[in-house]
Amino acid sequence: MLGWLPENISEYAQGVDSLFALIYWITVVVFVLVMGTLIAFLIMYRHREGHRAEYIEGSTKLEIIWTTATTVIVFGLAMLSFPQWNNLKSAPDNPDYVVQVRGEQFNWYMIYPGPDNEIGTEDDLELENELHVPENKLIQIILTSKDVIHSFFIPNLRLKQDALPNRFLDNIKFQATKPGTYEIPCAELCGFGHTTMVGFLHVHTQEEYDAWVKEQWSE
Ligand SMILES: [Cu+2]
Known part of the structure; x- marks a missing residue:
């Protein structure tokens, strides 16, 4: 999935790589969105003769949207992580x-x-x-x-x-x-x-x- 990870030879940790890939791709999407917006705004709102700066107040609606989205993603990832963590980090009952x-x-x-x-x-x-x-x-x-x-x-x-x-x-x-x-x-x-x-x-x-x-x- 992510080719540069070392080969996974664990019976218990197969799911860790999927989780890692999921977090990685979520991060990529967020990075592209944030950086894309930043660059777009730099160009759109650059200084130009004849254009006056405008004072803009924050947007409550937008803030609610991205706070909710972030919360959902973080909780979702936590839910997916718990079984992986327990699987890897619990003492075995009958080790060979x-x-x-x-x-x-x-x-x-x-x-x-x-x-x-x-x-x-x-x-x-x-x-x-x-x-x-x-x-x-x-x-x-x-x-x-x-x-x-x-x-x-x-x-x-x-x-x-x-x-x-x-x-x-x-x-x-x-x-x-x-x-x-x-x-x-x-x-x-x-x-x-x-x-x-x-x-x-x-x-x-x-x-x-x-x-x-x-x-x-x-x-
Ligand atoms: Cu050491």
């Missing part, structure tokens, strides 16, 4: 996999629970800037930060959430539909190394993922 992600100047650390399925135990696996998941599975991210506020951003999943020190947010979930490697930039200005803070999401097929898991815990 849970991974803890910690922002720490200037890396993402991914903590996998290991065979006992519990995070914070001896068999945990901690990776730097690498998030591995199987495709088409419901992944829950428990997001935290060690130092300052970071922002966990996966453009291809239309997913963005601030990571806060001492908070463990459980409302991040996604289901990636296409194997590949995708960027996880930090989207919060978090210090002098902010621009180098980037991780990668590796989406595997289930077989590839199982093989990867086996490899990690075989040592």
Whole structure:
């Protein structure tokens, strides 16, 4: 729809792009109307010899029209946004996999629970800037930060959430539909190394993922 957006590989966020396109085109129409009127008026009411300036009072009717129109558009967009927001930002009931992600100047650390399925135990696996998941599975991210506020951003999943020190947010979930490697930039200005803070999401097929898991815990 809007060709320059990164490829959308999220099961949950397909609707986000339609909403984005709708807002974009509404903005384009408003921009053209306002700028067109401005330019037209500049030409129509420019200074010309023999023409006298006229004093015009505001138009109540016009003000009512554009205030109502704006209100309707904003409320309409809010109504369309709520289901998208809830879909993306609610904790999953039965995630297939849970991974803890910690922002720490200037890396993402991914903590996998290991065979006992519990995070914070001896068999945990901690990776730097690498998030591995199987495709088409419901992944829950428990997001935290060690130092300052970071922002966990996966453009291809239309997913963005601030990571806060001492908070463990459980409302991040996604289901990636296409194997590949995708960027996880930090989207919060978090210090002098902010621009180098980037991780990668590796989406595997289930077989590839199982093989990867086996490899990690075989040592
Ligand atoms: Cu950061």
